[in-house]
Structures are given as C-alpha cells and as structure tokens.
Amino acid sequence: xNTTGPLLTVRDAVKHFRGGGRTVHALNGxxxxxxxxxxxxxxxxxxxxxxxxxxxxxxxxQATSGSVEFDGHDVTTWRESRMRRLRPAxxxxxxxxxxxxxxxMKIGALIEEPLKLHTTxxxxxxxxxxxxxxxxxxxxxxxxxxxxxxxxxxxxxxxSIARAIATRPKLLVLDEPTSxxxxxxxxxxxxxxGSLKEExxxxxxxxSHDLDTVHAICDRVCVMYLGxxxxxxxREAIFRxxxxxxxxxxxSAQLSADPRVTRERLPILxxxxxxxxxxxxxxxAERCPIAxxxxxxxxxxxxxxxxxxxSVACIKT
Amino acid sequence: xxxxxxxxxxxxxxxxxxxxxxxxxxxxALVALLVLTALLCGFVSPYGPTQVLPNAILQTPSAAxxxxxxxxxxxxxxxxxxxxxxxxxxxxxxAFVMVAVGVPLGLIAGYYGGVVDEVLTRMLDVLRAFxxxxxxxxVVSATGQSLINVVVVIGLIDAPxxxxxxxxxxxxxxxxxxxxxxxxxxxxxWRILFVHLLPNTIKGAAALLxxxxxxxxxxxxxxxxxxxxxxxxxxxxxxxxxxxxxYIISGQHWVAMFPGIALVIAVFGFNLMGDGLxxxxxxxxxVKK
Amino acid sequence: MTDILKVRGLRTHFxxxxxxxxxxxxxxxxxxxxxxPAGRILGVVGETGAGKSLTVQTILGTLKAPAExxxxxxxxxxxxxxxxxxxxxxxxxxxxxxxxxxSPVTSLDPRVRVGDQLVRxxxxxxxITRADAxxxxxxxxxxxxxPSPQERMKAWPHELSxxxxxxxxxxxxxxxxxxxxxxxxxxxxxxxxxxxxILDLIRDLIAGTDRGAIIVTxxxxxxxxxCEHVAVMxxxxxxxxxxxxxxxxxxxxxYTTALLAAADLAAAATGRRPLPPSTPPNLYDLPAxxxxxxxxxxxxxxxxxxxxxxxxxxxxxETRCHFA
Numbered sequence: 001x002n003t004t005g006p007l008l009t010v011r012d013a014v015k016h017f018r019g020g021g022r023t024v025h026a027l028n029g030x031x032x033x034x035x036x037x038x039x040x041x042x043x044x045x046x047x048x049x050x051x052x053x054x055x056x057x058x059x060x061x062q063a064t065s066g067s068v069e070f071d072g073h074d075v076t077t078w079r080e081s082r083m084r085r086l087r088p089a090x091x092x093x094x095x096x097x098x099x100x101x102x103x104x105m106k107i108g109a110l111i112e113e114p115l116k117l118h119t120t121x122x123x124x125x126x127x128x129x130x131x132x133x134x135x136x137x138x139x140x141x142x143x144x145x146x147x148x149x150x151x152x153x154x155x156x157x158x159x160s161i162a163r164a165i166a167t168r169p170k171l172l173v174l175d176e177p178t179s180x181x182x183x184x185x186x187x188x189x190x191x192x193x194g195s196l197k198e199e200x201x202x203x204x205x206x207x208s209h210d211l212d213t214v215h216a217i218c219d220r221v222c223v224m225y226l227g228x229x230x231x232x233x234x235r236e237a238i239f240r241x242x243x244x245x246x247x248x249x250x251x252s253a254q255l256s257a258d259p260r261v262t263r264e265r266l267p268i269l270x271x272x273x274x275x276x277x278x279x280x281x282x283x284x285a286e287r288c289p290i291a292x293x294x295x296x297x298x299x300x301x302x303x304x305x306x307x308x309x310x311s312v313a314c315i316k317t
Numbered sequence: 318x319x320x321x322x323x324x325x326x327x328x329x330x331x332x333x334x335x336x337x338x339x340x341x342x343x344x345x346a347l348v349a350l351l352v353l354t355a356l357l358c359g360f361v362s363p364y365g366p367t368q369v370l371p372n373a374i375l376q377t378p379s380a381a382x383x384x385x386x387x388x389x390x391x392x393x394x395x396x397x398x399x400x401x402x403x404x405x406x407x408x409x410x411x412a413f414v415m416v417a418v419g420v421p422l423g424l425i426a427g428y429y430g431g432v433v434d435e436v437l438t439r440m441l442d443v444l445r446a447f448x449x450x451x452x453x454x455x456v457v458s459a460t461g462q463s464l465i466n467v468v469v470v471i472g473l474i475d476a477p478x479x480x481x482x483x484x485x486x487x488x489x490x491x492x493x494x495x496x497x498x499x500x501x502x503x504x505x506x507w508r509i510l511f512v513h514l515l516p517n518t519i520k521g522a523a524a525l526l527x528x529x530x531x532x533x534x535x536x537x538x539x540x541x542x543x544x545x546x547x548x549x550x551x552x553x554x555x556x557x558x559x560x561x562x563x564y565i566i567s568g569q570h571w572v573a574m575f576p577g578i579a580l581v582i583a584v585f586g587f588n589l590m591g592d593g594l595x596x597x598x599x600x601x602x603x604v605k606k
Numbered sequence: 607m608t609d610i611l612k613v614r615g616l617r618t619h620f621x622x623x624x625x626x627x628x629x630x631x632x633x634x635x636x637x638x639x640x641x642x643p644a645g646r647i648l649g650v651v652g653e654t655g656a657g658k659s660l661t662v663q664t665i666l667g668t669l670k671a672p673a674e675x676x677x678x679x680x681x682x683x684x685x686x687x688x689x690x691x692x693x694x695x696x697x698x699x700x701x702x703x704x705x706x707x708x709s710p711v712t713s714l715d716p717r718v719r720v721g722d723q724l725v726r727x728x729x730x731x732x733x734i735t736r737a738d739a740x741x742x743x744x745x746x747x748x749x750x751x752x753p754s755p756q757e758r759m760k761a762w763p764h765e766l767s768x769x770x771x772x773x774x775x776x777x778x779x780x781x782x783x784x785x786x787x788x789x790x791x792x793x794x795x796x797x798x799x800x801x802x803x804i805l806d807l808i809r810d811l812i813a814g815t816d817r818g819a820i821i822v823t824x825x826x827x828x829x830x831x832x833c834e835h836v837a838v839m840x841x842x843x844x845x846x847x848x849x850x851x852x853x854x855x856x857x858x859x860x861y862t863t864a865l866l867a868a869a870d871l872a873a874a875a876t877g878r879r880p881l882p883p884s885t886p887p888n889l890y891d892l893p894a895x896x897x898x899x900x901x902x903x904x905x906x907x908x909x910x911x912x913x914x915x916x917x918x919x920x921x922x923x924e925t926r927c928h929f930a
Contacts, residue, residue, distance in 0.1 A: 087503030255827025
C-alpha cells in the first residue's frame with residue numbers, strides 16, 4: 001500500500017462516446033490527483049465532462065485512453081470482479097436520490113447492503129451499525145423501514161450518504177449531491193458533509209456546477225471546460241485571483257444573495273460549444289474576449305503559475 | 318365496531334378495484350373457482366374419476382348424472398371436475414418453467430447487451446419462428462407422453478416471451494443511477510440482476526403470466542386432443558374432448574361438450590385476469606386517487 | 607407610480623376524497639397578497655411546496671381540478687381577472703400577460719417551426735398581416751439575443767439548445783407586448799452563464815417601461831441581483847414582502863432570516879445549522895396560529911393560537927410575524 005503518494009491519480013483521461021455516426025468528445029485529456037483527506041471541487045457547466053470524469057473514476061465508464069490509479073494501483077483495466085474488492089474504498093453519492101436508490105428496497109436495506117457485501121458482521125451487528133449510520137447522518141430511524149417513495153429528497157440524500165460511508169471509504173465522489181435539493185436542505189446536507197470530512201478524513205471529489213457550494217466545502221478547485229481542466233488551484237487562488245477568462249466569467253455570473261454585493265459582470269459571448277466538434281486550439285477561444293490568433297491554432301496545456309499550486313491553461317495569463 | 322369498519326374498507330377496496338378493472342375481478346373469480354374445484358372435487362363429485370358404471374353407458378344428462386356418462390360408463394360431471402386438477406397441474410408448473418427459464422435469460426441479455434444479447438435474442442427468435450403447436454407436438458411425441466414432459470415442453474416453448482419482455486424492461490432501466498449505485502456499492506453481478514433489476518422489471522412479466530397460463534391450457538388440450546398429450550382415461554379436458562368427439566356424430570354431444578365448456582371457462586378466466594392485470598399495471602391507465 | 611398587478615387574499619385548496627369517502631382539503635394557498643408596480647420586477651421566493659407556482663397558476667386562472675381558488679381578488683391594470691369570463695381571460699393570456707415557464711420544451715410546439723409559432727401567436731391576438739408579423743418576430747428574436755434570427759425562424763424547437771429555447775420562449779411571451787410578464791423558474795436547470803444572459807434580458811425589457819414582471823424562483827441570488835421587490839412565501843402565505851434592499855439586508859421574519867442563513871453555504875459547511883430539521887408543513891392539518899410556528903426558533907405561546915396580522919403589501923417592507 002502506498003501511504004505517502006496521492007490517493008487518486010487520473011492521467012490524460014480521454015473519453016469519446018460514439019454512436020449514430022457522431023462522436024461526443026466528453027473528456028479530452030484530463031489529469032488530476034487527489035491526496036488522502038483532500039477535498040477537490042470539480043466545477044463546470046453542462047457538457048464540460050465533469051460527470052463523465054466522475055463516472056470514469058468509479059469505472060462506470062471505461063476510458064478511451066489514459067489511466068486511473070487508486071492507492072498506487074492502475075485500475076484502468078481491472079475486471080469488475082477485481083474492482084469489487086476496491087469498491088468499499090471508493091464510494092459515490094449521486095445527484096438525484098430518487099433515481100439512485102432502488103425503489104423496491106427499504107431505506108434500511110439500502111444502507112445495510114454495503115455492510116452485507118463487504119463485512120463479516122452478523123445480522124444483528126449490521127442492524128446496529130445501520131442505526132448508528134442513520135444517527136450519524138441525522139436520519140430518523142422510522143425511515144429505515146420505509147421505501148424510497150415515502151421519504152423526502154433531503155431524507156433520501158442522507159440515506160445515500162449513509163450508504164456511501166458505511167464502508168468508511170477513502171474517497172467519496174459526489175456528483176451534484178445538493179443541486180436537486182431545496183435551499184435549507186442543501187445547507188443541512190453540506191453541513192453534514194463538512195462534518196464527515198473532518199471526522200473521517202476521507203477525500204472527496206465534489207462535482208458541481210455551483211461555485212458557492214464548491215467554495216463552501218472544497219480545499220482545491222478544478223474548473224472544467226469542454227472536456228479539459230482549464231484552471232486548478234487552491235480555493236483561495238481560484239476564488240480570489242482567478243486567471244483563466246472562463247473562470248472569471250463563471251465567477252462573475254454567480255449571483256450573491258446579498259443585494260449589496262454586486263460583482264462586476266463580465267460579458268458572456270456566444271453559445272457554449274458543442275462537444276461534437278472540438279476546436280483545434282483553446283476550447284474557450286471563440287467566446288473569449290481576449291483571445292488572439294495563437295489561441296485558436298494549437299492546444300494549450302495546463303501550466304503552473306509562480307505561486308506553485310495554481311495552474312492555468314491560457315497563453316494570455 | 319372495528320369489524321364493521323374493516324368490512325367497509327374491504328368492500329370499498331373491492332369496489333375501487335372493480336372500477337379500475339372489472340376484467341381482473343371477474344377473471345380472478347373464475348380462476349378462484351377453478352382452484353376451488355381442483356381442491357374440492359374429491360369431496361363433491363359423486364363418483365370416482367375413472368370409476369366405470371357398467372349399467373350406465375352413454376346416458377343422457379339426468380339427476381343421477383348431471384353431464385351424462387361416456388362410452389365407458391364413466392360419469393362426465395365427475396371427470397370434468399377432476400379435469401380442473403389437470404388444468405392446475407399444467408398451468409402452474411408450466412408457468413414456473415416459463416419464468417424460471419425466460420426471466421434469467423431476459424435479465425442477462427438486457428444487462429450485458431452487445432454480443433451476449435445478440436446471440437441470446439437470435440436463438441430465442443429461431444425458437445419463436447417455429448409454429449409452437451407443431452413444435453410442442455414434435456417434442457412431446459419424441460420424449461414421451463407424460464404430464465412432466467408436457468409441462469416442460471410448454472414452459473420452454475413459451476420462455477422466450479418472458480425473456481423478451483424482461484429484456485426490454487432491463488434495457489430501459491439499466492442505465493439508471495440506481496443500477497450504477499449497485500455497481501459502485503460492489504454488488505456481484507448475480508445480485509445486480511436478481512436483487513436490483515428483477516424486482517423493477519418483473520411487473521410486465523407478471524401481468525403476462527395468466528395469459529400464458531391460458532395458452533398453456535389450450536396447448537395441453539390440443540396435444541391431448543390430437544393424441545400426443547395426456548391420454549384417456551386420465552380426466553384431462555383435451556383428452557375428454559377427444560374421447561367425446563367420436564360420439565358427436567351419433568348424437569351423444571354431452572361427452573365432448575361439457576369438458577369443452579369447462580376448458581373455455583378456464584381459458585377465459587385466465588385471459589380476463591391477465592387483461593385485468595395489464596390494465597392495473599399500465600402506468601398510462603393508472604388512476605391515482 | 608401605478609400598480610400593474612394587485613392580488614388580495616388568494617386562497618387555493620385541493621379537495622379530494624380519501625379511501626372512506628371523507629372529503630379532505632389541502633390548504634395550499636392561505637391568503638396570498640402581492641403588489642407589482644410598473645417598471646419593476648417582483649421576486650416570489652420560497653422552498654418546494656410553499657405555493658409559488660400555484661400562485662402563478664391561480665393568477666392566470668389555469669388551475670386544474672382538484673385545485674380550486676376559493677377566495678381572493680386579482681386585479682390587472684384595474685381589471686378584475688378573478689371574475690372575468692374564461693373566454694375573455696384567454697384573450698389576456700399570451701397577449702397582456704406573457705408567461706415563461708421552467709421547461710421551454712413544454713411551451714414550444716415540437717411540430718411547428720419557431721417562426722411560425724411566433725407569427726401564429728400574434729395573429730391569434732391582433733389584426734396583423736403575415737408579413738408584418740414575421741418582421742416583428744425577427745425583430746423580437748434579435749432583441750432576446752438569438753443570433754441570426756432570420757435563419758432561426760426556420761428552426762424546429764428540438765434543434766435549439768436549452769438556453770436558446772428559453773430565449774425563444776421569452777420572445778413568445780413578449781411578442782404581443784404584455785403588460786405583465788410572469789416567469790416561473792425561468793433559469794432553473796440552465797448553466798450560470800446562460801442564466802445571467804436570460805435574466806439580463808428580462809431586466810432590460812422591464813426597467814424603465816410601464817410593464818412589470820414576476821420572477822418565481824427558489825434562488826435567492828436571482829432575487830437579490832435582479833428584483834426590486836420580493837415576496838417570501840412559506841406554506842401558502844407571503845410571510846414577508848417589500849423592497850429587496852430592505853428584506854434581504856435586514857429580514858424581520860424568522861423564516862426569511864433562516865432562508866438567508868441557509869444561502870450562506872460556507873457557514874453551513876462549517877457546522878452552523880440554520881433551521882430545525884426541515885419537515886414540510888402538512889397542508890391537510892395546518893396549525894391554527896402562525897404557520898411557521900412549529901419550526902420557528904423565536905416561537906412564543908401566542909404564535910400557536912393567533913395568526914399574525916396580514917402584511918399590507920405597500921412599497922414598504924411588511925411581515926407576518928407577531929414579533930417583527
């Protein structure tokens with residue numbers, strides 16, 4: 001076991017979906033690493049490839065090229081039977097708890113399932129553990145006997161989290177876990193995730209289109225655009241001193257709930273690009289206010305900036 | 318008081334079920350009648366199923382013999398009642414074979430997709446391409462005429478229908494997040510198929526079941542009628558009809574007619590129940606209170 | 607300043623029967639008051655089940671059974687909508703009242719080209735030649751920021767991206783010069799950059815005119831940055847109503863306070879719980895006093911028995927709380 005290196009390393013991940021005579025370029029060379037206990041936010045708009053990257057890490061999608069390493073093992077080509085032994089260590093919470101929890105199972109059984117599969121606990125001990133997990137995520141024990149359609153979105157998302165942390169994973173991938181929830185419930189779930197992060201010291205990959213959410217919970221942020229990471233850095237670096245024009249536009253489009261806070265709004269040009277047709281140069285060039293000819297001709301790599309942990313894929317910064 | 322309320326509730330529930338699908342209520346009643354007959358025929362029938370009454374050959378229906386007697390001097394009413402046992406003994410086990418073979422194949426084909434799906438689907442298509450009665454005829458006459466053979470052959474021939482229904486349901490949900498969640502949780506494939514997919518895909522197959530049981534009864538009766546299924550003197554309705562067919566020309570219509578009516582009622586009952594189930598499970602017709 | 611829309615004491619109930627045939631009433635709207643001055647955008651904000659969309663449907667008269675308006679007055683430019691015959695009301699919808707809903711898919715006819723929909727809608731409500739209607743349609747598409755509008759006139763709805771389809775829906779809502787624009791979650795599900803474009807557009811079309819708009823949303827940021835007035839809804843009542851600069855800066859109702867606290871996600875993630883566990887109110891069995899009392903951190907004895915006084919939705923901030 002590797003104890004000092006990164007927990008997760010994704011190298012040059014490429015994912016193309018082919019079908020109907022078209023190719024969707026969902027991921028176009030993404031590299032990312034997450035240290036043990038670190039929480040990384042993956043932000044981007046629809047079509048940026050952030051969900052595909054999450055599913056690729058979980059091996060729900062097979063990479064077209066590139067590799068995924070977990071704890072020093074290259075798991076890119078592992079068979080599902082071998083992957084299963086790794087599953088307790090890498091868990092996932094999905095966007096919609098209604099869609100991601102089996103509607104025919106009781107909530108208690110859903111939380112118990114990972115314990116059943118990966119531990120040798122007796123039935124009684126499992127039930128005890130399920131109740132402890134329910135308490136931990138502030139889920140009323142009454143709900144354990146109910147089905148998915150008898151609980152609210154917030155309650156179900158708590159159950160999803162309980163299910164995901166049952167095996168005490170080292171990495172939790174969360175794909176928009178709060179975006180289908182009401183504001184006060186969203187705050188409650190984030191508060192729960194925040195406390196779990198401190199308590200268990202597990203690493204998180206938090207996928208979201210909402211910068212406020214990512215700002216609230218992540219140590220480091222990766223900004224994705226058109227299947228590439230265009231900027232990555234510490235939370236402070238990204239939110240205080242964003243470099244990439246896209247990151248700046250994204251930040252300026254965030255709406256503060258305080259009417260006194262008015263961010264300077266950067267103009268937004270054109271339409272989000274289609275992942276069907278990749279431009280040769282920078283993906284953002286055709287919408288970028290400061291683009292020049294060089295931006296449209298050659299691919300632009302992530303380059304580290306002077307202060308170390310801040311990289312950006314833009315030749316103009 | 319508590320009893321009175323629960324009676325109201327039960328009556329009310331029945332009334333609502335009647336509003337949603339009267340076919341289901343009538344069909345279930347007929348099927349229940351069939352099951353009761355099979356259970357109670359030993360107690361209510363006046364004679365034994367193969368008991369020969371030498372003094373009563375080919376008698377017309379009367380108070381002593383409600384449905385008359387046949388050429389061997391056996392009571393037709395008794396034999397028709399006992400025929401219900403055969404109907405159940407054919408319908409239930411062949412349904413079991415259909416489901417036990419068809420559903421797993423459908424799950425596997427739908428979940429794996431690709432080559433596995435292609436091969437399975439083609440094989441099942443080939444099987445479906447044969448006229449099923451002729452296939453059943455051929456196989457049963459080759460393997461021997463026992464109840465078990467009839468049941469297994471009928472079940473296997475009909476299994477592809479269940480495979481197909483389940484397969485298309487699985488394809489429609491296999492990309493859903495709850496299946497992805499089952500994979501991420503580390504479920505072995507058999508658990509994904511049988512614990513996660515099966516309960517969510519079985520509705521269509523379950524609604525199909527009574528219809529296919531009706532079909533099984535018809536095929537079994539056909540086999541017996543053409544002489545390769547269950548043989549007289551066993552009181553299977555198809556066998557009874559075959560036995561009675563020779564007397565129709567000479568005017569003793571009751572020997573074939575009463576088992577024929579029994580068969581029609583049973584098939585009708587299963588069909589109605591199946592139609593009703595489809596009405597009840599079709600989301601487009603779902604009337605929420 | 608004239609008021610475009612005045613809504614008073616709107617009550618909408620869902621009446622159904624249970625298994626033993628008893629009548630059950632879900633009291634979804636419990637006396638909604640709203641006022642929209644000309645040239646302003648009013649944000650109606652609240653969580654799921656607060657009755658935001660139902661308020662819109664009640665105003666438009668598009669409620670479907672078992673929902674039913676049982677009380678309340680609706681006045682559009684001095685005309686009573688609540689007592690208006692359906693045929694006359696229908697002439698207002700799509701003309702004096704424009705509607706933008708969350709999913710553009712449901713408001714565009716998939717079988718009709720974009721341009722034809724815009725032309726038809728004009729000719730249904732006014733006497734205009736086809737050529738003039740076309741010219742106005744192209745002009746309107748240009749105003750809502752659709753690039754190369756002449757070509758887009760020929761597009762089918764499914765060929766449009768989400769943001770583009772929502773622009774077309776806004777063009778449809780505005781094509782007949784409505785006095786009142788109602789946008790129900792107009793940007794939910796759209797990317798933030800697209801959301802900003804759409805909201806900028808709505809603001810530019812309303813500000814400084816004699817028109818007005820209502821934006822229904824669960825997003826406090828949309829209200830804070832784009833609306834002049836806000837109505838905070840909880841359990842079918844407007845608990846606080848007034849200028850955004852007052853309500854959001856110094857909220858007086860405990861629910862508004864809690865909602866704003868919940869929007870501070872950074873504080874939430876570090877463990878401050880903004881509200882007692884969120885149990886939605888049971889509409890079949892509402893509390894006798896203040897509807898928020900069961901969750902209120904400042905609850906007193908009087909809150910359980912006495913409903914707090916109605917806010918009079920003038921320009922000033924008003925709140926429905928005994929202790930505000």
